[in-house]
Amino acid sequence: MEKKVRENTGKNIMDYETVTLDEEANAVVIIDQTLLPNKTELIRLKTAQEIWDAIYLLKVRGAPAIGVAAAFGIYVLAEQVDTEDYEVFYREFVKQKEYLDSARPTAVNLSWALNRMDEVCRGNSHLPVAQLKCRLKEEAAAIKEEDIQVCRKIGEYGLELVKPGDGILTHCNAGQLAACRYGTATAPIYLGQERGYRFRVFADETRPLLQGARLTAYELFSSGVDVTLICDNMSAAVMKNGWINAVFVGCDRVAANGDAANKIGTSVVAAVAKQYHVPFYVCAPTSTIDLATPTGEDIRIEQRPADEVTQMWYKERMAPEGIKVYNPAFDVTDHDLITAIVTEYGVARAPYTESLREIFEKKKEYGN
Numbered sequence: 001m002e003k004k005v006r007e008n009t010g011k012n013i014m015d016y017e018t019v020t021l022d023e024e025a026n027a028v029v030i031i032d033q034t035l036l037p038n039k040t041e042l043i044r045l046k047t048a049q050e051i052w053d054a055i056y057l058l059k060v061r062g063a064p065a066i067g068v069a070a071a072f073g074i075y076v077l078a079e080q081v082d083t084e085d086y087e088v089f090y091r092e093f094v095k096q097k098e099y100l101d102s103a104r105p106t107a108v109n110l111s112w113a114l115n116r117m118d119e120v121c122r123g124n125s126h127l128p129v130a131q132l133k134c135r136l137k138e139e140a141a142a143i144k145e146e147d148i149q150v151c152r153k154i155g156e157y158g159l160e161l162v163k164p165g166d167g168i169l170t171h172c173n174a175g176q177l178a179a180c181r182y183g184t185a186t187a188p189i190y191l192g193q194e195r196g197y198r199f200r201v202f203a204d205e206t207r208p209l210l211q212g213a214r215l216t217a218y219e220l221f222s223s224g225v226d227v228t229l230i231c232d233n234m235s236a237a238v239m240k241n242g243w244i245n246a247v248f249v250g251c252d253r254v255a256a257n258g259d260a261a262n263k264i265g266t267s268v269v270a271a272v273a274k275q276y277h278v279p280f281y282v283c284a285p286t287s288t289i290d291l292a293t294p295t296g297e298d299i300r301i302e303q304r305p306a307d308e309v310t311q312m313w314y315k316e317r318m319a320p321e322g323i324k325v326y327n328p329a330f331d332v333t334d335h336d337l338i339t340a341i342v343t344e345y346g347v348a349r350a351p352y353t354e355s356l357r358e359i360f361e362k363k364k365e366y367g368n
């Protein structure tokens with residue numbers, strides 16, 4: 001059974017780690033994000049089923065955080081495999097890896113992180129299994145640490161695209177709660193906050209699961225950022241009012257041609273931004289850019305249950321019993337609606353097929 005710990009310490013939400021490893025208990029520890037902002041509950045995940053459920057049910061969510069949770073998760077499961085025989089160990093590892101990978105299809109970070117862990121296994125098959133397990137733990141910790149550095153760099157590059165006092169609109173939660181610190185789309189906002197930029201941020205509530213209201217508005221507000229919550233259907237109004245100088249969003253998978261999958265509704269914001277001449281920036285760690293996927297057409301979009309739309313967040317049902325519901329979790333923003341893609345290796349602009357390839361060249365040259 002996943003173990004729950006209700007925190008009532010008066011701590012700020014920003015003081016919590018989104019994902020961490022409890023070595024003693026051999027468990028992944030996450031904040032149950034489905035309970036935010038009302039309750040801060042840490043949960044310890046030890047079994048494959050608990051880790052899979054936590055990802056599927058969005059207790060841990062956001063592309064980078066899913067990757068880190070999967071990396072620690074596969075380590076926790078590997079640690080439980082009781083054998084000295086590499087072949088036996090690796091067979092079990094692959095089985096668990098494939099299971100975790102099936103939790104959510106759109107965010108490429110899930111398979112990206114699991115594949116990194118797999119490479120550690122395959123590259124160290126000569127080591128005793130006990131030592132291999134240590135290498136897996138180190139790799140998961142490195143994935144988390146890199147995420148923090150990467151988000152900070154995205155923040156630095158993103159900050160160059162705006163100026164003090166700007167109005168910024170964001171959709172869903174690509175914040176600290178979706179990563180390990182800074183977030184991606186929020187990284188320029190947090191860095192600007194550190195430097196006295198006094199941005200005015202508008203957070204879309206993000207139907208149907210309200211990540212913008214429950215998570216983005218919560219974390220920005222808790223950090224002292226000037227943030228205003230709006231319904232999803234208000235983005236045109238605030239842009240027409242002239243209140244928005246830039247849109248920053250995160251993403252779950254960027255295809256080689258720059259098409260970007262992100263939370264459902266993102267492409268609507270992009271189209272509205274084009275109409276009002278507001279630059280639309282996608283913040284993407286290279287772990288979210290998938291050059292093996294040629295275009296947005298090739299990105300698999302997760303379909304979620306109908307009750308998320310009709311009743312999940314309400315006291316009572318808000319739609320007739322038996323109504324047909326279409327509930328894709330993500331949409332794809334066409335590359336020609338995207339002003340630029342902000343990565344940890346710089347800002348990519350159209351034509352993306354070339355600029356994204358150049359970003360990966362830089363990563364090969366300067367990355368670790």
Ligand code: MRU
Nearest residue numbers: 061062063174178184250251263
């Ligand atoms: O369904 P979610 O909450 O996992 O969707 C999250 C998003 O769409 C985020 O914008 C994306 O993962 C980027 S997080 C840095």
